[in-house]
Amino acid sequence: MTAPRILAIDQGTTSTRAVMFDAQGSPLAISQLALRQVYPADGWVEHDPEEIWAATLTVCRAVIDKTGGSVGIAALGITNQRETTALWNRRTGLPLMNAIVWQDRRGAPLCAALRDAGHAGAIQNKTGLLIDSYFSATKLQWMLDNIAGARAAADKGELAFGTIDTFLLWRLTGGRVHATDATNASRTMLYDIHAGRWDDALFALFNVPKSVLPEVRDTAGDFGTTAPALFGAAIPITALVGDQQGALVGQACFEPGMVKSTYGTGCFVLVNTGARPLPSRNRLLTTIAYQLNGQTTYALEGSIFNAGTVIQWLRDNAKMIGSAAESEQLAMALDAADGTGRVCFVPAFTGLGAPHWNPDARGAILGLTRDSGIAHIVRAGLESVCYQTYDLLAALRQDGIAPPPALRVDGGMSANNWLLQFLADITGIPVERPVVSETTVLGAAFLAALGCGLFSSLDEIKNAWRMDFRAEPCMPTARRETLLKGWRDAVNCVMR
Numbered sequence: 438m439t440a441p442r443i444l445a446i447d448q449g450t451t452s453t454r455a456v457m458f459d460a461q462g463s464p465l466a467i468s469q470l471a472l473r474q475v476y477p478a479d480g481w482v483e484h485d486p487e488e489i490w491a492a493t494l495t496v497c498r499a500v501i502d503k504t505g506g507s508v509g510i511a512a513l514g515i516t517n518q519r520e521t522t523a524l525w526n527r528r529t530g531l532p533l534m535n536a537i538v539w540q541d542r543r544g545a546p547l548c549a550a551l552r553d554a555g556h557a558g559a560i561q562n563k564t565g566l567l568i569d570s571y572f573s574a575t576k577l578q579w580m581l582d583n584i585a586g587a588r589a590a591a592d593k594g595e596l597a598f599g600t601i602d603t604f605l606l607w608r609l610t611g612g613r614v615h616a617t618d619a620t621n622a623s624r625t626m627l628y629d630i631h632a633g634r635w636d637d638a639l640f641a642l643f644n645v646p647k648s649v650l651p652e653v654r655d656t657a658g659d660f661g662t663t664a665p666a667l668f669g670a671a672i673p674i675t676a677l678v679g680d681q682q683g684a685l686v687g688q689a690c691f692e693p694g695m696v697k698s699t700y701g702t703g704c705f706v707l708v709n710t711g712a713r714p715l716p717s718r719n720r721l722l723t724t725i726a727y728q729l730n731g732q733t734t735y736a737l738e739g740s741i742f743n744a745g746t747v748i749q750w751l752r753d754n755a756k757m758i759g760s761a762a763e764s765e766q767l768a769m770a771l772d773a774a775d776g777t778g779r780v781c782f783v784p785a786f787t788g789l790g791a792p793h794w795n796p797d798a799r800g801a802i803l804g805l806t807r808d809s810g811i812a813h814i815v816r817a818g819l820e821s822v823c824y825q826t827y828d829l830l831a832a833l834r835q836d837g838i839a840p841p842p843a844l845r846v847d848g849g850m851s852a853n854n855w856l857l858q859f860l861a862d863i864t865g866i867p868v869e870r871p872v873v874s875e876t877t878v879l880g881a882a883f884l885a886a887l888g889c890g891l892f893s894s895l896d897e898i899k900n901a902w903r904m905d906f907r908a909e910p911c912m913p914t915a916r917r918e919t920l921l922k923g924w925r926d927a928v929n930c931v932m933r
């Protein structure tokens with residue numbers, strides 16, 4: 438008998454991946470395909486759902502073949518880019534247009550109109566979200582208003598809406614299951630996160646008919662099985678989870694107050710707030726962390742627009758480094774050679790996110806002296822990611838969240854040990870990186886193991902989490918205060 442394996446799909450913004458895990462959460466095989474970005478107009482971003490589907494089949498088949506075939510796969514879990522919106526015909530299964538991606542701004546005028554009409558407070562109270570075209574509601578509204586015949590077809594019950602988890606589930610089950618999970622539902626702006634159901638008043642505000650919506654289920658549980666023709670066996674689909682929530686689970690942040698911080702292109706900080714949906718007074722989002730056995734666990738979420746993009750800018754635009762990893766060597770060498778000379782880099786390329794929320798701010802490099810060089814600017818770029826995390830944690834504190842016992846980090850930038858040490862020093866909080874830094878897809882696999890009964894409780898996920906690197910805060914307080922003041926002064930310089 439072969440040992441059980443778990444298949445996890447990570448359908449992200451820039452790629453589609455499949456990872457096969459063993460029952461202990463160790464990766465056995467990985468396959469990945471890049472995803473084409475479609476930019477039909479300024480501020481618009483689309484993905485072709487058929488390309489996503491074809492890529493999903495290809496990467497899944499690749500890891501199934503590499504690990505001994507489809508017999509013995511105990512479960513399949515899906516984690517996905519959140520909010521991205523698809524609309525398809527229930528009879529043919531064909532999308533009516535490309536999916537509108539979370540970054541797409543075309544719903545902004547609809548959001549502005551709702552804000553002007555005074556609906557922001559009520560929407561935030563129900564959904565935990567700040568009115569923005571980032572979420573699914575205005576993307577769906579735009580589709581219904583702009584695709585010829587769509588609204589009439591929706592009113593007749595002929596159309597199905599879904600975020601990418603739902604679209605893949607529909608296709609994987611051969612059109613038999615139209616469902617999502619609570620984490621994905623909580624990002625649509627149509628879902629009441631307190632009552633745990635779609636909300637009629639929100640449907641009316643966004644002019645969306647109820648008939649298009651999927652059923653909302655627990656994050657781990659029965660979502661049907663894959664159509665046998667796809668992979669040669671009917672694999673149980675037992676978890677759907679939004680990507681940031683997947684990372685929270687992959688980081689085993691199950692106690693209230695535990696925090697994970699993902700450093701990829703941007704940075705997403707999520708804190709588990711337990712059974713309490715904490716409202717934010719500092720423009721953070723209240724969201725669903727996971728829903729298991731009908732019990733909802735909530736999270737507060739804050740995001741930094743520019744994290745890895747700072748390194749990309751240093752490499753591709755400024756040409757100050759040849760590779761991302763070089764940033765670590767430069768910062769380490771400079772620390773060894775340098776006294777106190779400090780440059781400050783505010784990477785407000787696209788404005789500043791939480792908690793500053795200034796879309797008009799633009800980036801700056803300040804404090805240059807005659808001795809400043811490339812290394813100073815690169816080190817300042819790494820530091821900026823840590824200062825921004827400090828600001829997010831300060832906003833969380835103002836919302837009543839105590840400093841966490843540790844910051845569990847993941848994402849591409851978390852490979853940089855210098856960055857993690859500076860992060861610990863500036864935040865005053867120990868920073869921990871796990872052995873499996875692909876926490877998003879690991880979270881989906883763990884939840885699928887829970888959903889199929891291979892794991893019996895979250896404790897098994899907690900026990901499977903392994904630490905690879907830990908940075909303890911060791912910077913003297915006075916030094917930290919000086920650096921933080923330098924950052925605050927620099928931020929004030931770029932605010933418009």
Ligand code: ADP
Pocket residue numbers: 451700701702703744745746748749761762763764765848849850851852853
């Ligand atoms: P995403 O999932 O958002 O595409 P990843 O989690 O793959 O991003 O992280 C990629 C980002 O991490 C890139 O912006 C890259 O510049 C940055 N990065 C990768 N390695 C390092 C490193 N050693 N030091 C600093 N940044 C790094």
